[in-house]
Structures are given as structure tokens and as C-alpha cells.
Amino acid sequence: VSGPLVYLNGLMVPAYEAHLAIYDLGVVMGAIVTEQTRTFRKKPFRLEEHVERLIRSLQLARIEIRLGKKELLAISEKLISHNGSLLAAEDDLGLIHFVTAGQHAAYGGEAARTTPTICAHTFPLPFERWARKMESGVHLITPAVRQLPPECLHPHMKCRSRMHYFLAEKEVQANDPDAWALLLDQDGNVTETNAANFLMMKNGVLISPPLAKILDGISRRTAIELARHAGIVFTEKDIRLDDISNAEEAFLSSTGFCLMPVTKVNGVTVGDGKPGPIFHRLIELWSKNVGVDIWNQITQRAKSLPRS
Amino acid sequence: VSGPLVYLNGLMVPAYEAHLAIYDLGVVMGAIVTEQTRTFRKKPFRLEEHVERLIRSLQLARIEIRLGKKELLAISEKLISHNGSLLAAEDDLGLIHFVTAGQHAAYGGEAARTTPTICAHTFPLPFERWARKMESGVHLITPAVRQLPPECLHPHMKCRSRMHYFLAEKEVQANDPDAWALLLDQDGNVTETNAANFLMMKNGVLISPPLAKILDGISRRTAIELARHAGIVFTEKDIRLDDISNAEEAFLSSTGFCLMPVTKVNGVTVGDGKPGPIFHRLIELWSKNVGVDIWNQITQRAKSLPRS
Amino acid sequence: VSGPLVYLNGLMVPAYEAHLAIYDLGVVMGAIVTEQTRTFRKKPFRLEEHVERLIRSLQLARIEIRLGKKELLAISEKLISHNGSLLAAEDDLGLIHFVTAGQHAAYGGEAARTTPTICAHTFPLPFERWARKMESGVHLITPAVRQLPPECLHPHMKCRSRMHYFLAEKEVQANDPDAWALLLDQDGNVTETNAANFLMMKNGVLISPPLAKILDGISRRTAIELARHAGIVFTEKDIRLDDISNAEEAFLSSTGFCLMPVTKVNGVTVGDGKPGPIFHRLIELWSKNVGVDIWNQITQRAKSLPRS
């Protein structure tokens, strides 16, 4: 095959042949857990942790699969190796795993495959989408839509029943098309965006919402580890919107862009309105660790974008 | 084509060719709204109302499509006509509509179709699944998993971000494999099951949870209308679990089975533990309206089931 | 005196001499209740009801004053008569009453006047501020700041401890300088803006949030009465943001502008995005009642504004 491959239920198929039945429970009731990993220079970053978290999500979702960690790692490596070789030098891959609860027995009829649907696929990381935000910082807006409470879905289960994220994005982008949504929980505490963890620097301390209330992000872990290496104290506590307004810096952590500066929240400038020194410090340390200048890899795409 | 057809993005395709891209936002973040209609003697029941509710859900989901009510009705009629002709005489069809937010631009790459994915398909109603419960009544258990609060998703939008329903079912079936989950809201009030509205008879009055907190079910509307014709007073109010224990009857309304008696809740017998007179009265009236003996259509399948 | 007068603690003083001590409890802890009335053709509108509500707010605030309804009416009439005569023909007055809890004994020292401070004053209604919004409708945004819960302050007491309104306005105007803030309560239900009640038309019915949760606005009462006269059914129920998105119309009622169309909420168009027929109908009826073309009085000021 000359194009990228997708792993689907035991087979490696060309991407253009990778489909889900319309009867799949992933489609019918959003019963899907997922993971996203990325590569640096075509090598996966902390892949093992991502696979472990996938296994944990499956357990929380009460979905049992036959593949273990070893098999999942092997499939992942194989996809990265094949699909990575098709990329340009300056590009890197995002690797997605997802598992659904199988097909809906009544919709699918006798042919329904009720065992879990397991899929892994890749895509070139869309650096051009992040390029300008990486330079100038992103604007976060808190929508009226709130994060799901833990009595409904445990925040540590990375699943795809995320219509509320879709609505949250629509809501904030009606006010600012470039903004991202920062979701509050039902008590008004900051949680996360639909794709990233939130972190801030205040009085010289790196602060995160409590882990029990958010996804246990692997990029978040990385950021905290790097901060500790750099001698920065880290703590978890409830963050209110007003607490951000006089923070020194805020940023997001996520698999794709690693770290993204936040320079405005609900129209209020954070710090001096520019990506801050700790952000730069951490992205530099991260870059050293992985042998890729992360900042450059993303921001150089800004040149090819149309002027805004 | 000799088998059933599926409408998918403007085309009528054979069911075995109806797939979603793994990059579809319906798969990626559960961004799908849906409807389910049924036929009686192969004629759709209140199809227009279902299509109107689909349009309303799309509006709440901020998804815009090019098809209007008229087109959606035409597609529906065509599918029912073709696929219905393939069924046995005693069978009827379920008709599903669903619309996703389109494909994920970064995952799908240049080929991504970012306009909404529109699909309609049918399946034979699985009467055999309901046959024994229709005779003896269903056991509802309230799981620890709670219904999504309206600050996250509006209960009137029929969407498919329903992992919490999946978990609720798994939870209650670990205690009783035949039970269905009756979800409570965050205040402990009764809401609905994952596929049906809840109704009860108490002191001679038909009672439902307040409409603002539940799906505006079309079978629920039908049941209320029939009850009113039969001279039964209907009211809406918050229902607590304990309120069910001394109700005269309880039942569920849903597109597929119309009405289903509830004879046990959390292990406690409701009424005298048998499907009650109002249930029978309503299902009889409904049967007359549609020219199908609903009770017989479902319960006669019990004979072909293995002994439990 | 050639300029406007202000009533202050028993005296009529020139406006430029009307001050509060910096030790006044109104300043020190926001312990002030208030009212706002307006005139049509220099005659006060439902003044008696405003004065009655002031008395009721004083009772809720546990502030006792020596003036009764009769005296308050006399003062009001006198101010309107004198100050109204200074206005241009096309102008009208806003009349403010406020009462504070007196002066802070320790701050003020021996000279402190600890009996309530009573004040009434007027100002020309700022039609030019509303002119463009009256034509095209206002954009409401729901801020993260929430309305005070009734366990803190009863919503029927019109008081001036309203820093949260100040913050709410600042927050939404950071996103859209022309928007006004629509506050939600702690359950995510729509309440009111900082100066107006919210109303909407849905399925042909005029709907308001429940009176128990909002200010008992006198313009709201007027709107409801006019609607009833026009044969429009009125009801109260909890309104969620999503309920507005498919309403036919929405508008605000407030003393100054009477009714103001709402054509966008959180960036989503309401109805067809223009002031609707019921809005126009009600404002027309209102105009007839008071002998002033309210719409014209306000919108004609748009001509004198700089182009936006």
C-alpha cells in the first residue's frame, strides 16, 4: 500500500477503507474510549503511558478487549513506522487509539459484531492550526455549558461522549472565532478545555486544578516533571476565574502542541499579555528532551498562513 | 438491490455499504443528533413529529443541514416503503435518523467532508427482546450514575453522547441481568431510562416527571393523549423513588414497544406486581388507533424464546 | 434655583449640592435600597407602585424611615414638576429614590447622623444610549458571574449591593463592547440583566422566569398586562439558555426604555434576528396608554449619533 494504514479489528487496512458500521455503539451511543499520542522525529512520546491509560479507561468503561498492553504497543509501533515514513521531515504524527463497545445487536441484526471495535490510526499534526496562537497566546472563554459532573462520567476516563465540548466550542466561537472554551465545573471552578489541561503560574508556583476533577493528562505530567526539574514548586488547588486574572502566566498542555500560552481569559489579559518566561522555559526543556525544537516546529508554519 | 437500503448523504445505498469514516465527528466526539420512529403495519407513526423534533435537536446542537422537513419526510417514506416490503407480515420497522457534525478536519486531512453527515436507516423491531418483559413487567434499578444535568446538555436535544447510559445499564445489570436502569437527576428525582420515558399511576392520576427535565417523548405524548381520552387526569411533578413504591402502576413509553409495564423498582414490587389495568387500557386504545394489537405483536414472540 | 433640585433628608437642594458623607452606610457597606420611575410627557408612570415597592424593600432591608407613602409621593411629584419643566419637549425624566441605613457611627464620629439617608433625584432619560439597540436589538451574553442566591439577598429587595452586576457587565463587554449581561442563577437558569427583566415568546406564549427568582419589575408587570389585553397567554417557568435559541422573540423590560428587543444571545441569533411582531405590538399598546410614541422617542436619537 502506498498510503497510510489504519489498524481495525485485527487488520491493517488502507486509510481510505477504514470505516465504522453505522450500527456501531460508538456511533449509536458514544460508547468509545480513546487515546492520542504524538511523535517527535517520528518516535512516539510516552507511548506506554498512553496505552496504560487506554487500558484503564476501558476498565472504567467496563469494556473488555482481548489485546493487552504488549499487543497494543506493537500495533502502535507498526503504524508509526509505516505512516511516519510517508511524512515530510519537518512533520510529526498524531496516533489515535479508540475502542468502541461493539455493534448494536438490534440495529445490526444477525450480522452484528458485538465484540469491541478496536482501531488505531494516524494523522499529520496540524501545526499550522496552532502556529499563530503559539506566538501570541490563545484566548480562552468560559461558556455557559459546564463540564460533566463526576456522578455522570469519571473525569479520568478519556471517552468520546463529548457533545458538550462541541457545544462549548460553538458557544465561545460565536463571540470570538479564535477563542477556545475553558469549561467550569458546576461549582464554578476551572477544569479543562476540550482537548487540553489548564495550568497557571501564580506567585511563582505552578498551579493545576485538582487531579480528581480533570483528565490525568500525560502532557500535564510532563509539564509538571519539567517544572520540578527546573526548581518550580507545583501544587493542585481549585482555581476560580478571578484567580487567573492576576496570575503571572497561564498555559495549556496537550499531546499535539505540548504547551500553548494563554494570554487572555474572558477578554481579560493574563500577565502582560504575552507568552511568559516559564512557558518558554518549559517548552525549551521539553524540546531538549525530545530532540525537536517544538516552538519552531509549530510557529514556522505561521509564515505559510494567509495574513489574518 | 435485493436487501434493505440506507440513506447516506444524498444517496440510497445497500445497507452493507453504509459506513461512517473513523474521522466523523459523530465518532470522534459523539456530536450526533438522532430520532427513532416506528411503523405499524409498515406505516410510520407520527413521522412528522419525529422529523420536527430532529430539526429542533439540530438547532440546539448548532448543526445546520440543507435538507428541510419535506425532504426528510420523503427520504423516510422511501426507506420505509422499500425496506418494509422485505419484512414478514407480523413484523414492523424501526426507522433511525441521525446527523453528525461532519468529519474532523485534522484527522481526515484534505479529503475530510466537514459538512454534516446525514443518515437514515431501518431495522426490524426486536419484539422478542421485549416479549417476556411485556408479559410480566420490567425491573428498574437506579444506578449510582446520574442523568446529565441541563447545564451540560439540554434534555430536549436527542443526542448520542450517551456513554453514561451505557455505564448505567452495565451497573444495574451487574446486579440483575434483566433489569433496566432508571436514572435519577442530581437532586435524586426520577428522570428516564436510556430509551424510554417513565410514567406512573398514583391515586388515580397519571404522573410524569416535569417535561423540562426529560426528553419530550413522542410515545409519552401519545400515552398522555390516550389517557386524557380515557378520562384519566394527567399531571407533571417531581417523582422520588419512594413515591413509586406505593403507586398503583408504573410504565415506560418508548417508540419501539409503545408502553412497557414496570413491576419492580430497586427490588420493591410496584402495585400488585403485575401489569395493571391502566397499562392494559392504554395499550388497547393505542392498538385500536394504529390497527395493530401491540400486546400480541410483542408477546407472541415469547413462545419462540428458550425457557428462562 | 435655576437648575434641577434634589430631595435630601427633608430639604430640596440644588443638584450640585447633593452629596453623601463618605461615612454613609450606603457607601461603607452598600446598605441602600432604591427605586427608579420614569415620566411620559413629564407625568410619572405608575409612581404609586414604585413607592410601594420602595416601602417593601425597606421592610426587607430592616430600615425604618419616618416618611410614609403619602410624603414620598408628594416629594416625587414636586421634583418631577420642577425638574421636568427644565427639559426639552421631547425629553422625559428618570426619577430615582434611594434610602441608606444612615451614617457609620465609628467612622463619622460624634457628628454621625445614624438615621437613614433619604434621597430623591432626577435625570433626563438617556435615549441616545438605547437608540441603536432599540432598532436592531441587543446582544445578551451570559457571564461566568452568577446572580446572588436568595439565601444571600432576596431578589424582591431592590438594593444597591450590586458589585456583581458591575463585574458581569465588565466581563461580557470584554467580549462584545455593545453586549449586556444576562445573569444565570446557580442552577444555570436565566434570571435578569442588571437593569431589566427578561421575557420571551415561544410557541406563541409569553414566558418569564418565575417571579420568586427575579425582581418584581413594574415594567414587567406592564408588559404582561398589555400582553394579556392583546390576547397573549403568559406563563412563568425556568428558562435555560438553549430554550431561548429557538424562541420566536425575546425582549427586556425596564423603566427607562420600557421594552428592548433581544436579537442575539451568546452569539446565537434569536428568531429571525430582528425585533419581532409581539415586541412591536406591545410597545405600540404601551405608547397608546401613555400618549408617547416610545419607539420614536428613543430611535430618533440614533440620527444624532456618530456612525458606528
Added chain:
Amino acid sequence: VSGPLVYLNGLMVPAYEAHLAIYDLGVVMGAIVTEQTRTFRKKPFRLEEHVERLIRSLQLARIEIRLGKKELLAISEKLISHNGSLLAAEDDLGLIHFVTAGQHAAYGGEAARTTPTICAHTFPLPFERWARKMESGVHLITPAVRQLPPECLHPHMKCRSRMHYFLAEKEVQANDPDAWALLLDQDGNVTETNAANFLMMKNGVLISPPLAKILDGISRRTAIELARHAGIVFTEKDIRLDDISNAEEAFLSSTGFCLMPVTKVNGVTVGDGKPGPIFHRLIELWSKNVGVDIWNQITQRAKSLPRS
């Protein structure tokens, strides 16, 4: 000028000339932030921290002023120096700063000064009000009125929208005219009184409600520092009413009286019903630090009071 001065918008004016316009937003909507500092032997105590907190409150209130920390300190020192020289030897000053959001544009008309109103003034600390309570301890009662939730106003912003404090005091004093109100939050946890932080000694540990839920009091900071110097462990945790009933001691910290013993809560004796040893220890340490016998300064005023 022979009497005390007040700083008001750039000028030093005699106290009797210090007024606010009735159109000031501080009066119109309680949009004021504030600070209170005190002197010992006419020298300000931790003035710099108070000024820093004022700046922080301004930031949270989104009010910008032209004066920086240096200018605010200079104004403060000047007022203390001048006004302090007018006091008797045994007296000390309270110094108030407050900043409003400026004047209301429509009410004030063309003459409205819409830039912030900045004011600083002093008053002799009213020791006679605290004298008997300092000797025997204060009685705290929890009113039905609850503290404002952080979704409405951030507890770290010291503002004057405090009508609920006014009502809370009225409510408890209807039951006991000498009692002060101890406000609970919406979960029933202890927060603070209208003018002081709450602290208690339990099992030998000094305990405060969590800082995130209360004002970051500078007297509270002082008390904690002194306690630590005295080898007393300090911790923060949620305090319920019942937790106080078997505490060894409870006290309040506030700028004016520094520390005040609490000997009764809702009619229940705390500890042995007398000011306790830790209270005495801390007030003694504090007295040493500032060179004033705080206990004596306050309690000697009891002699001049009428017998109760």
C-alpha cells in the same frame, strides 16, 4: 486646617468637606473596593500589605487607577501624620482607603466624573465598643443569611457590596443585641464575620477555614505568624458549627481590635467560657511587636462605659 484631613481625588480636604456625589457608582451599585489599616502609637501597621491588597482588589474589580503603590503609601503616611497628631496619647487611628468605579454617566449628566473616585480618611479607633467584649468574649450567632458564593464575588476582593452583612447583623441582633454574625457558606461551613476572620484552637492546633473561601486578612496573617513563632501548629480546613462546640478556644482577628475572644456560639459556651490562654499569649506577643499593650488599650475603656 485645625481638624482631620481627608484625601479625595488628588486633594487633601477638611473632613467636613469630604463628600461623594449621589451619582457615584459606589453609591449607585456598590462598586467600591476598600482597605482598613490601623496605627499603633500613631504608626501604621503593615501598611504596605494593605496597599498591596487594595491594588489586588482593584484588579479583581477591573477598576484601573493612576496611583501606584508608592503614591498610595505617601498619601497614607501624610494623613496618618496629620490626623494622628490630633489624637490623645492613648488613642490610635483607623485608616480607610476606598476606590469607586467613578460616577454614573447618565445620572450625573455632562458633569459626571467617570474616572474612579479615590478616597482615604481616618477615624479614632472606637476602643470603647470592644472593651467589654474583649474582657468577656463575644457571642457569635449564625444567621440564616449566607455568605456570598465565590461565583458571585471572589472572597479575596475586599469590596463594599455588603448588604448581606448588614442584614446578617440585624438578624442576629434581633435575638441578642450584643451578638455578632458568623456567616456560613452555602454548604454550611464557617466563613467569617462581617469584619473579622475566624480562628479556633482545637486539640492544640490553630485552625482557620480554607483561605480560598475567606478574606485574606492581614490580622489573620499576623495571628498565624505569631502562633508559629510560639510553636503552635496552624492548619486550614473546613469548620462546621459543631466543631466549635468542643474547641478549646475561638477568636476573631481584625484590623481594629487585632484579636477578640469568642466565648459563645449560638448560645453554646466555647471552651470554659472565658478568653483562653492562647488568645492571651498571642495578644501579648502582638503587643510586644508593636510596643502597645493592646489588651489594656482596649479594656481600660470599659471603665468609662455605663454599667450594663
Added chain:
Amino acid sequence: VSGPLVYLNGLMVPAYEAHLAIYDLGVVMGAIVTEQTRTFRKKPFRLEEHVERLIRSLQLARIEIRLGKKELLAISEKLISHNGSLLAAEDDLGLIHFVTAGQHAAYGGEAARTTPTICAHTFPLPFERWARKMESGVHLITPAVRQLPPECLHPHMKCRSRMHYFLAEKEVQANDPDAWALLLDQDGNVTETNAANFLMMKNGVLISPPLAKILDGISRRTAIELARHAGIVFTEKDIRLDDISNAEEAFLSSTGFCLMPVTKVNGVTVGDGKPGPIFHRLIELWSKNVGVDIWNQITQRAKSLPRS
């Protein structure tokens, strides 16, 4: 037997021999449901309704007994007949029913009687306790202790797990030894006292908290019926403390005293501070119905009380 009798587990025993084992689950975990009925001229008032409510409470408590309504009525009549004959002419009886869940199997050992303990007994109504309050009205105080939420115990089950009532009374009586506790729910809405329902007259309408949140009191039903006969409109809605402060009247309904005027709430006078005309009207109607001057029967006992 010359003294009063008690019904206990099938036997009529002299009152001095009526005991519960210390192992009874009523004692061990408060697993008791109960009823209280009263007589007028030694005839029971609405006894049948009380017995029906007892049966309903048993159902909610999942306790099954062998006695039906008929047997319970017979036992009750017998007790009233015998014990009533021992009373003075001006006295009347309170009749108590209670049923426990039986004895604790492990504590009681082999001898444990695990079937329900059923008891009925009487006592002379303590009119002297109510005499002064009936004349001048009672003072209600809202304690910090809140009513149990319905997620813990359904308010319609009259049970004896009421330690929180005991604490509520202790709390308010520490502030005013003559006050009774009016409990708020967790949202701050008025519910009931530990022994009576709350009612108020406002704008000429009789108002009660919603039935779903309180005990379905039989005296409350009586009061509502009498009011309706007297042409007074009745409605149910959430009542906040502040709503009482400007009510015309407030009163309590309870089996023993029928109606009791409330003239002060949290130290604030209700209405004009005296028992009001509607209270007098209703008690008069009630007296006619039962052939006893209820007001006289209670208040004449005030004469024999020591002067307060």
C-alpha cells in the same frame, strides 16, 4: 386496671408495664414510624386518616405488620374509650401509635423478637404548655441545623429518627428559651417545625410550602379545608424567610393545639405582632366542627401557670 392502658404487641397492659427492650431496633437505630391523633370531648378526630397515614409510612419504611386498618382502628377506639374515661371533663387525649422494626437479632440473642413492635398509648394533652403561646403567639427561630433532604428520608414518612429536631430545638432555645425551631431545607426554603406545619397569610392568600417537601399533616389538611370553606384561596409555593417578614399572619398546625399563631420569626415581628383575624377565624370554625372551644380549652390553662 384502674389506670390508663397501653396496647403493646397484641396485649392491653397497664401503662406502668409498657416497656421496650433495649435491643429494639426502634432504640438501636431509630427504625420507628409513628402517628399522633387527638380527641375532642374524648372522641378521636380524623382517626381513620391517621391510621391510613401510619400504613403508608410503614410501606415507605418497608416494615410489614399483620394488623390492618380495621384492627388498628379497633385498638385505638378501645384505648380512647378506656383512657378517656379517666380524664377530667376539660381534658382531652393525645393518642400515639408507633411501630418499630422489631428487635436486633444479635443484641437480643435467641430471645430476640424480630417481628415489628406495635404500640399505641395515650396521654392527656398538655394544654398548659401552649396556653401563653396561644395567647401571644410563638417565636420561631431558624437554626443552623437543616431539615433532612428527601434523598435521605422521604418527608411523607412520619418516623422517629429525629435527632436533628432535638438539636434544632436545643440550638434555638439557647438563644430564646421560649422559641421553637423552624427548619429550613438545604436551599434555604422554609419547611416545618419539629411538630407542626407552617402556614402564612400573604396578600390575602393562605400559603404553605409545597407538600412534596413537608409532612402531609392532617391538621394542615383541616386548616386548608376550613380556609376554603371560608372563601380563602390556598396555594403552595416555596417560602423564604424574608417572605414571612411582610406576611399578614403566620401560624402552625399540629394535632395537639390545632393552630398556633406565630408572631415573631428570627426576632422580627410578623404582621402587627398579634394573633391575626384569619387565625381566629379558622380556630373558630374548627371549634364549631368539633364542638369544643379550642382557644378556650388551651388558654384557660394560662391562669394556673406561674407568672413569667
Added chain:
Amino acid sequence: VSGPLVYLNGLMVPAYEAHLAIYDLGVVMGAIVTEQTRTFRKKPFRLEEHVERLIRSLQLARIEIRLGKKELLAISEKLISHNGSLLAAEDDLGLIHFVTAGQHAAYGGEAARTTPTICAHTFPLPFERWARKMESGVHLITPAVRQLPPECLHPHMKCRSRMHYFLAEKEVQANDPDAWALLLDQDGNVTETNAANFLMMKNGVLISPPLAKILDGISRRTAIELARHAGIVFTEKDIRLDDISNAEEAFLSSTGFCLMPVTKVNGVTVGDGKPGPIFHRLIELWSKNVGVDIWNQITQRAKSLPRS
């Protein structure tokens, strides 16, 4: 006396003569605080701590008794000595203390004893009830009934107003007669069962819900101390149901059985479904401490039970 004795209000009486009046406030409103201690080889375990907690509960319940710690200890020792001598060698005693608020004055009439009722009694520990669960682990189910919130009753007061526990057990046992109820609080966090604290091992750490939300169990303290001796880290944090599903082990601590393994929660297997190594380690350490093989003492009773 040849049988066991009971302490009751100052006397040692034969167990068969130990009764409570039906007018006791313990019976009338569940106003009882209590303790349970056990013996090992007829010697009480941490009796002093139990008595201290009883005193603390009395203080929270505002019940004052004349007996101090010393007298309570003496009574306890005497009961254990006498009643313990009547037991078989392999048996041990449970010792119960309880104190009620005295008798109800109106129900009891002139003879009512309104001072607290104080009682202490013993019973042979019912090892046979725990034997099979000790071997295979217990199944916990979370009922819809929730734990009382701290605004109603403080969790540290061990009282007997526990109807909700009775209902919780009934609810879960309707689904599985062998299951015990694990109560959630109103936020959905795990609290405790009706008679035991909950603990779990996760990632090698021993975790408990926060002490502020549960009974301060003395067996819990023991388990934590033993764990610390064994080098196991202990921490407190909110536990959600889903957090248990991938714990390594879970167990309950309670006076009677010391520790009890939990192997299923809501039908989901915990760990590998068997009592785990930490459970065994702790029970072994505990056994050494008290000189009794706790596991054997309980499980050997399984032999004498009928086959299930």
C-alpha cells in the same frame, strides 16, 4: 444473678429486666448517642477511646450526664468481667453504651424521668454472621438513599437516628440479600456503611474518605496505625465509585469483625475478587497485638453454618 447483667441508670440489673419506657426520648425522637466496644479474650480493646468518643458525642448532642470517664470505665469493666465469665472460651463480647435525652415530659406525665437514660450492656459477638463473608469478601451496593449531610447531623456524633441506614440495607438487600449498603454523600462520594468505615488500597497506598465526612472509627484508627507500622502510606481523599473498580483491595473496619474484605462493589469485582494480601497482613498484625487469631475466630464458625 446467673445470667448477664445490664447497667441501667445507676443499677446493675439482669438483662431480662432491662427496658426503656415507651416515653423515652430515645424511642420518641431517636435522641440517643452510643458506642460499641469489643473484647479480645474477654479484655476490652481501646475501651478508653470509646468512652472518650461517647463523651464527645454527648457534647455534640448537647446531652449532659453526671458520670465522667472514670465512672463509665468502671461500669464497663464490671460488665465485661461479669458477663464475659459466662461466655465460652472461643467467644468474645460486644459492649454497648447508650445515653438518651431522658423521657418525654408530656407523654410520660408526672412520673417522667427527664434526666438522661444511661445504659450499658453486652452481647456475644455474632461471628457466625461474618464467617462466610470473611472468607470470600462482602458485596457492597450503593443504595439510592444517601448519607445524612453534615448540615443535619455531624458525622462524628455516633447517634442512633439511623432510619436511613435501615432503609439503605433494605434497598440493597432487595437486589442481593447478602450485600451490605455503602452510602454515598450528596456529591456522590463514598462515605461508609451503616456499621463500618471503608478503606481501599490503590497504587500501593491505603486510602480513606476524608475524616471530616465520616465517623472517626476506632477500628479505622487501628487499621491505619497497623498499616503505618507495616510501612504502608496512608492518605485521605474523596473516593468515587469508579475509583474502587481498579483498586487493588478494599475492606471495611468495624469494632466487631475488625476488618472485612470487600470483593465486589455494585456487581463489579474488586482486584482479583479475593481478600487481598494487605487485608491479610493487617489482620495478622492486629491478631498479634491482641493475642487472638481474628481470622480464625470468625471463619471457624463457617463450618457450623448450613451450606448455602
